[in-house]
Amino acid sequence: MTAADWHYPINSVFNAGATLLPDGTTLLLCRVEDRRGLSHLSAARSANGVDNWKIDSQPTLFPDPDHYPEELWGIEDPRITFVPELKKYAVAYTAYTRDGPGVSLAFTEDFHHFERYGIIMSPEDKDAALLPHRIDGNWALIHRPVSAPRVHMWISYSPDLHHWGNHRMMLESRLGAWWDANKIGLSPPPIETPQGWLVIYHGVRQTAAGSIYRLGLALFDLNSPDQCIKRGDEWVFAPQEQYEVRGDVDNVVFPCGYTIAPNGDTLNLYYGAADTSIALATGSIREMLEWLDEHS
Numbered sequence: 001m002t003a004a005d006w007h008y009p010i011n012s013v014f015n016a017g018a019t020l021l022p023d024g025t026t027l028l029l030c031r032v033e034d035r036r037g038l039s040h041l042s043a044a045r046s047a048n049g050v051d052n053w054k055i056d057s058q059p060t061l062f063p064d065p066d067h068y069p070e071e072l073w074g075i076e077d078p079r080i081t082f083v084p085e086l087k088k089y090a091v092a093y094t095a096y097t098r099d100g101p102g103v104s105l106a107f108t109e110d111f112h113h114f115e116r117y118g119i120i121m122s123p124e125d126k127d128a129a130l131l132p133h134r135i136d137g138n139w140a141l142i143h144r145p146v147s148a149p150r151v152h153m154w155i156s157y158s159p160d161l162h163h164w165g166n167h168r169m170m171l172e173s174r175l176g177a178w179w180d181a182n183k184i185g186l187s188p189p190p191i192e193t194p195q196g197w198l199v200i201y202h203g204v205r206q207t208a209a210g211s212i213y214r215l216g217l218a219l220f221d222l223n224s225p226d227q228c229i230k231r232g233d234e235w236v237f238a239p240q241e242q243y244e245v246r247g248d249v250d251n252v253v254f255p256c257g258y259t260i261a262p263n264g265d266t267l268n269l270y271y272g273a274a275d276t277s278i279a280l281a282t283g284s285i286r287e288m289l290e291w292l293d294e295h296s
Ligand code: BMA
Pocket: 015, 076, 077, 213, 249, 252, 254, 272, 275
């Protein structure tokens, strides 16, 4: 999808959260950047997850004056998790405050009506997703606080989804010349597998020509998700196609969501390409786990 698919003038569409609805429809919650530069979220639905997208004619979730000043400069980069205990979808998204990005949480049953919890992680913080069920009685949220000059992935726990604590560092950015030096963050929500939580994360390499956003893999313990079991040394996905290397922000692949095919193995990864369009790539979860066995 690109801006040309929208019902009203926008600048770009990228970084979409994704989920499968009960009837098998793929729902994307797309980050839509308007022509002021501020973002809102819009739902797009497709029977096959590939084409014939039906895009909401109006913004689906937009910066809400009841949540000013936290959402004053827009809302971005949603990650969707279906929570069976609540029978609701959790949407963790970036609220762009005057003092930088924070993490907000909302719940919905239908992607028409939303219950907003407001900011749950104060600025600067982003790249968050809720785990689908409690761990030892507590909810768990992966997020990425900014602690310059290096930023890492953290996980925090909550008894009630409002009060968060027991903060643990989950994955540290590497140093020096590495592709994932200094700045990393969760990309889509973790994938629960019998071997552990499979995490696709982004690493940001700073170069003289700008940043390069690439994706790597790591595996975390199912019962203690702050414990990293394996981490790949090499990236597995990087800007390569023209629409990934050229756009509003060159050299960015940035997935915020996926769906899993009925075979339980094929991952449909929806990602923002160069902050300009939404693209789809597919892969095998089994192959990713095997790759981690060989490359961590
Ligand atoms: C990150 C996020 C993403 C964006 C990326 C590249 O920090 O803000 O929304 O896609 O930068 O611009």
